[in-house]
Amino acid sequence: MYDGAAIAITKPVFLTITLTLPKRKKMSDNKKHPGYLITVLSNKCPRCREGHLYTYSNPYKLSTITKMNERCPICGQPTEIEVGFYYGTSYVSYFLAVVFCAASFIAWWLIVGFSFEDNRFFWWLGVNGVALIAIQPLLMRLSRTLWLSWFVKFDPHWKEHDIQKESIERIVPEQMGNW
Numbered sequence: 001m002y003d004g005a006a007i008a009i010t011k012p013v014f015l016t017i018t019l020t021l022p023k024r025k026k027m028s029d030n031k032k033h034p035g036y037l038i039t040v041l042s043n044k045c046p047r048c049r050e051g052h053l054y055t056y057s058n059p060y061k062l063s064t065i066t067k068m069n070e071r072c073p074i075c076g077q078p079t080e081i082e083v084g085f086y087y088g089t090s091y092v093s094y095f096l097a098v099v100f101c102a103a104s105f106i107a108w109w110l111i112v113g114f115s116f117e118d119n120r121f122f123w124w125l126g127v128n129g130v131a132l133i134a135i136q137p138l139l140m141r142l143s144r145t146l147w148l149s150w151f152v153k154f155d156p157h158w159k160e161h162d163i164q165k166e167s168i169e170r171i172v173p174e175q176m177g178n179w
């Protein structure tokens with residue numbers, strides 16, 4: 001009689017422990033975060049990979065191309081982590097432009113081809129030049145996003161951690177955007 005009662009009590013407890021614990025763990029592990037490439041290409045915060053870095057989504061509004069949120073709207077990560085932080089990005093956008101030219105050269109070569117007997121090479125020069133100007137705002141944003149992503153690490157559990165110390169200790173609020 002007592003045996004039956006003991007089983008009836010212990011069994012559900014045992015079951016709930018074994019069933020709920022692995023399930024909970026799995027749920028937090030399964031929370032999908034976008035990959036590095038997608039984060040960078042969509043100009044999102046490198047720390048949480050969710051917040052938008054730029055205040056205005058349209059990169060072709062010339063006055064606000066590089067206008068960034070001071071902090072990530074989702075996790076609070078500052079976007080300008082030291083004075084003149086984005087100074088080096090001109091090298092990055094230069095590099096991206098070179099990569100773009102090389103890719104368009106190869107694509108033109110495969111699709112259109114080059115010849116000494118006509119102007120196909122000069123057509124490529126023209127088309128490539130126009131395309132390069134057209135994507136300039138995108139490259140400017142991408143180079144800043146890339147730059148920040150090399151200094152701020154992805155933290156899938158950012159809610160439980162403080163912002164990386166080394167990514168905020170050199171901030172001088174009076175000097176922000178002042179270079």
Ligand SMILES: [Zn+2]
Nearest residue numbers: 045048072075
């Ligand atoms: Zn963030």
